[in-house]
Amino acid sequence: MAIKVIFVGPMGAGKTTAIAAISDIPPVATEARNHDKTMHVKATTTVAMDYGELSLDDGNKLSLYGIPGQRQFSFIWPIVSKGALGGILLLDCSMSDWAEQFKFYIDSFRSLANSGAMVVGLNRVEEDDKETVSGVIQDCCENLELALPYFFMDPRDPQDVNLLLEALVINAELDHILQGE
Amino acid sequence: MYSIKSYGFGPQESDVIKKQVRLISSRTDLPWVYEGEGLDGNIVLAKQHVDVLPGAKLVIVGTVSPADAKACAAVLEYPIRIMKFLELLEKFAPKSALSTAQAVAKILEDRNAPDLVLLCNQVLVCFKNGNSKVYIEKGGKKDIIEAVSKTSASAITPKNKIPVKDTFSWSSCISSKTLLWSLARREIGYAKSNWSTDKPYKLASWPQVNEWEPNPQIFKLATLYSRQSVTVSEAAKACQLEEDQVKSFLHACATSGISVKASEVHETALKGVRELQNKQSLNWLRKKINSYFGLVNGN
DSSP: OEEEEEEEOSTTSSHHHHHHHHOSSOOBOOEEEOOOTTTOOOSEEESSOEEEEEEOTTSOEEEEEEOOOSGGGGGGHHHHHTTOSEEEEEEETTSTTHHHHHHHHHHHTHHHHHTTOEEEEEESOOGGGHHHHHHHHHHHHHHHTOOOOEEEEOTTOHHHHHHHHHHHHHHHHHHHHHTTO | OEEEEEESOOHHHHHHHHHHHHHHHTTSSSOEEEEEEOSOSSEEEESSOOOOOTTOEEEEESOOOHHHHHHSSEEEOSSOOHHHHHHHHHHHSOOOSSOHHHHHHHHHSOTTSOOEEEEETTEEEEEETTTTEEEESSSOHHHHHHHHHTSOGGGOSGGGOOOOOTTOOOSEEEEHHHHHHHHHHHOHHHHHHHSOSSSOEEESSOOOHHHHOOOHHHHHHHHHHHHSOBOHHHHHHHHTOOHHHHHHHHHHHHHTTOOEEEOSSOOOOOTTOOOGGGOOTTHHHHHHTTOTTOOOTTO
């Protein structure tokens, strides 16, 4: 049995880092030199996808897929997200356009968002800014008529990434209940 | 202002009533004033039965027949004793429509308002709108919640402001959202009477429950109410909680600034609601990710 979770978000949001933080296997990454320094100053970026795994003794596994953040690779997003249990949208809130990126990615993965199978991880938020960032997210969600779970997190911290996964698990459990299995 | 009027009293008697009200009003939560003769006050004092205007409460002063006693709101002896008069005003004071948590939310809603220091359960508490934090004179975070929760809603008002020097040092602080959440979650009685069991509700945005109250059932409630309209009774079944707890959750969300929308459209289709912990299919995953809430095997 394999369950798939996808990590989405703009370049530099921490997708590769988050997968590496919880994967049982060394993550498979397709990093290449970043030629688009206008989007992010990091040296390398994902060009196909990242892959990690959480495996259990009984052979079950959770596949973790990270999409490439650059929009020119958006053609691959529906392919990677097909059959996913849910999506984790990561955002770097130190970027000035993070709210725009939020709307863009929700729009791009609208079917996951509509079913509640998307959670948002907000990275690089200073303690004093949390109130403001919450307000922006709440306004965006109300405009989109979605109440997506969002969490302040550090993609390097496995516990933070696990909290995002747990939100997806609870949503999936609710699906079982709502559909009467 | 809450008005007291009299009917059928002479000028000297009216003057006595006026002085008594002035004295009493300094001891009541509400600002009562005497407004002379008339039948349209919040309270009308009369020597015998009289038809007061709608909304006014008739208080007969003096001896009354049993029939008149039934027709009026209360009876006071003549001459009016000041302590009895005080008791009467407290009894007839319109109940505050706000709970303590809502009163705190009200004073914190304007981020540009000046800092407000109040005496809450014998300790000073400072509500700082600028940084959305609440400070206490002595003690920790729990003491802040304890002190404010023991303060009545009517006492949480800028009118009761206590002046302190800028150099005053505060012992500890709590975020205003955490305080509002904690206060509202304690107000089960208020929530019980203000939220419907059968009306579907939906949250317009996600409450930060992982920070305000890390609890698996509350997390499930937040997830459920965030995705669709659901009634209190259905949510209680789905999340294995008492209905009062669900109502208190909704009250806490609303108090903490999360818009809770009542819906006429019943979206939910909770076919055969069963306990979440019986759903074993995802338990292996939960076990693997070492649940944030310490949930193992769905427990």
